[in-house]
Amino acid sequence: MMKCHEVRRYLDLFMDSEMSVPEIIRVLEHLGLCRDCDQIYKAEEGFRALLKGTLGAVDAPPGLEARIARALT
């Protein structure tokens, strides 16, 4: 089974869905059995969601599209 330090080292890759299926299964197995790593994973998940919600909550100003449309025609 994967060791704690390995899981923590590869956590970003795991969370970015950039691991192979067998590797993902090994991480999941570990998270299912290790409370400490699972807590880190859950906190990181919350952190990423918070970051995405904060930084992603920006929409283009309403008039910009019309301005671009005018420039394009």
Added chain:
Amino acid sequence: MVQALPCQDALYRMALRMTGQVASAEDLVQEAWLKAFRKYHRFMKGTNFKAWMFRVLTNVYISEYRRRARKPVLTDLAAFDPGCEAWVPYLSSKDVEALKEDLGDTAKRALDDMPIGFLMVFLMATVEDMKYREISATLGLPIGTVMSRLSRARRFLRRVLVNRIRDRNALAVRSR
């Protein structure tokens, strides 16, 4: 009349963080669309349009905004973050909870200090959910570089945020 330009919000978000100013971000997005329409024949159908548009945006930024950019486009890692090789622990649930109030301002200030090359990789992965290979193709960087910049950017942000929590806690203890 062009209606509902795709990925407009994502382009604007990226442009805003790159330029740091609303007016410049709007100009940058407009320039990117003008360029995209001129170069549309180069877009390969079936590939990721958003990634292609980010590439156009980046190229416009580099060619037209670099001179007056407040940030260096090339990345000087040591200047960016001298402690970037050191491991920074993940945030705990308690830390994340503590950040909920004012993460926005702290995170945005930290991102303002991040060189563009790191910032773009970070935002593409974190906010736009792009895969490493999409980021690699968009920015013309090897995958290894994308991974290393992303990892350093995350560590940098974690360290800034952890320090912020620590400072706030110290302040709370002193004021008791």
